[in-house]
Amino acid sequence: MKRFKALAIPYFVWLVFLVVLPIIVMLVLTFMSSNGMDFSSAQASLDAYARLADPSILKAIWNSLVVAFWTVIICIALGYPTAYFISFSNLKNKMLFLLLLILPMWSNSMLRIVSWLRLFSMDGLAALNLIGTNPAVIFVTVTTYLPFMIFPIYTVLEKMDRSLMEASKDLGVPAWKTFLKVTLPLSMSGVSSGIIMVFLPAATGFAISQTIGQGKVRLIGNLIQSVFEKNNYNFGALLSILLSIIIIAIVVVFEFLQHGKKERKEK
């Protein structure tokens, strides 16, 4: 099958065109002062970089990370037990449960967010002043992305060799110890892909913070969106690149930690 190498070429070209080229254009944009994508009056300028000094940008990035962090933590706390209980239950129809998890995702996510907003602003709940607070944004983000945490964990747990746990049980190891020493380490790969799949949209989205945050919760996504709306492509491009670097750095560090652990163990 080695002869089909050539089939990778079109996709490679496509990726270069849509991944590498935009990065180059964005880099160029950051060193200019132009009116949107209209370069007729463009000048070389470092204004975009000067604007980074604005403390509100650091705050927005920090707030995004805080929101994403808590979202991930709560998603693990809710998602892991759910996946575990379903996977280790003696239910005949596990598929049905999976289906129950998938079904809400067939509802449009924007509409679900709007529904939360309406619920939070109902007479009874409005008194709690949830709207416009970080916890409310985190809560809605959790309910939106929770399936992305449950599925990878569930898949790993399902594939796990049950005889390992039985062996541990036969040896008289208490259940909680079996869980900590056998099940949990073996399911970490599912947890880590779940973390990445939840963390990314939680840290970079702007729809939930815009809708539920009512202008008071400002994440980096909102900032980028508003900068582009103001036609400042230069600063917008800079923020986009910055966001990509931060996200990729976090993912790389995270995977390095995972990987490092495995290697140490193998030794």
Next chain:
Amino acid sequence: MIEQHQWKRVLVNVFKVMFVCLVLSSMYIPVFIIIYQSFNSTANSITPLAWGGFTLDNFAEIFTNRHLYTSILDSLLVSFWATFIATIVGLFSSIGINALNKKARKAMDFLNEIPMLNSEIVTGISIMIIFSLLKPIFPNVFGFWTMFVAHVFFTIPYVIMMILPKLEQTDESLYEAARDLGCPPFKALMKVIIPSLSTAILTGALIAFTLSIDDFVISFYTQGNGFSNFSNYVYSAYTKKNFSAGSYAFNALLTFVTLAVVFFFSMRSNRKAKKGLIRK
């Protein structure tokens, strides 16, 4: 002693069920609100969620409100085509990537991961910027084509992610055998390798469609010339008085149809299983 033990087990089980129900309910509350709103005659009232009486008018809105049905059709049009193309391109690219040597493979894997790791907002902006460069030549480029390219772009990696691992597990000797029997290479690929990947292809296509139909951010940056999608319709209209309650109705309808299809298939497979038992 034994009785106490059983009690404990019952309690643990009750806790498990409660926990799962709690988690599920957190995901189902918005779905129930959507269904509630789809039958509510004052779905868009100033007092949030006020019940104004039962109505089916909202379902009629799906076919009468032009803004709404255009956005729904736009969504479907982009998602169907994007899924179709992304699945085919993803399939053949996977075969190509699988054939690469180790070094080239690593580079490709990395490139392929970028659209997945990159935030949606940056992906959307990247594609918007690329197409903005084309605007002087094609002034009306924004619309179906931009959104279609964007959706193909962000769904292909997921298709590849589904297909590539299966492809690695595929026994190459099958292909060799077909070749030895005088089958031309491409035909061997189509007749032997691809059918063995059918489950992975289907899963990949389903994931691609699910992501594409629900996408908001990337479509936000690639819409134009009156071509938008359902998520963006909701986002731009939900604060307004002419926001169509048909949006809720459409979504509820989709939920009901999905449920019916699932129910139908599970009944059929159940009956089949029973028949099988009887024959035995």
Next chain:
Amino acid sequence: MRKILIITTAFLTAFTIFASIVISTPSTTLYLLNWGEYIDHELVAAFEKEYKCQVIEECVTSSEAMYQKITAGSTSYDVAIPGDYTVHQLYNEGYLAEMAINDTKYENLNNYKDIFSSQLSDLMSTYMVNEEGKEFNSYFMPYFWGAYSMIYNKSKSDVPSTLKEHGFMGLYDRSLFTSDVKIGMYDTARWIVASYLMANDYDPNITSYDGSKEDDLSDEIKNDAISALQKVKFDEFGNDSLKRNVANGSLDFCFTQLGDFFDALYLVYDESSDDINFDIVIPETTSAFFDSMIIPTTYQNYDLANAFINFMLDPSNAYQNATAIGYSPTLKSVVSLYEEAAQEGEYYYGEEGDERSLSLKDFLEKYPMYLNPLVNSKKVYMFEPKSNQYLTTCETVLNSLA
């Protein structure tokens, strides 16, 4: 394998054909860039029918977004309805096409010089002038107008009197109220700075306290605005949602534009039999605004664009539009249509004998600012076009809350 492929392609083709027929645009299309809830859709349908075309409308929520969409957006619009200072800026930068004012087909464009209310005309001749001091009225046709104001909910007894007495200062000083009030603010950066300046009785266009107007906002004003914002801690930043939240009581009052109030009024009249529990106050020191129909130089269909503007300026159409939307009409003829109808005892809402009905006469007496937004105001400004630097600084003020 082949079967699946054939079925899929057949389905896709069939669906594409079906969708394109349903969505199908008649050969001519008018791309309209508008604000949300800012045009009577029946009127648009009538226009589509008369000119056998399709109007595709896109909405934005801020002047900056409007500017961005016109100058660098993904669509080339035929007609847009930006606010006064954006019109000015677009004109200065050469993005406005002159309208066909001499074409006899478009008679409402022909006599543009004397169709607008005199108060509005005065403002236009003061503020809407080019660098040589000349008016450029053939480039824009006013659509609706009004004044910056505040909507308040009547549930807290001290709110109305305090707002009437202190004007916009009520937004920035919670200590003026005896109870804990919830305040809403527009999420438009420039309006925040302007409201802060007007609250302190300054011209909203100044860049430093000595009254000068430079390229950028002085650090002094910037820092004061930031600390004022941080002190007052608005309960909501929004746009369309603000008026709804005042009407349903989740906010006590908010900064807004006049038309928002009437829009909310219609909403409540439409959907419930509750009493109207909110009202409007236009402070003595305020700014007027008007939005204008313009044709961007990137238009795709110049004739249709002119026809559309001409259609909207037709007195009976403009009257219908105004009654549907709730913003104040700009045309003299429409104002007189209102007065005529009031004389004839026409009903504004509901029918005679209906408990909830409101006659036009009562309405105009109760809300005189509808036809005359500046009736109670002593000092009236208008926003002037500002540099990007200035707008960026305003953004910084808004973002300081993050």
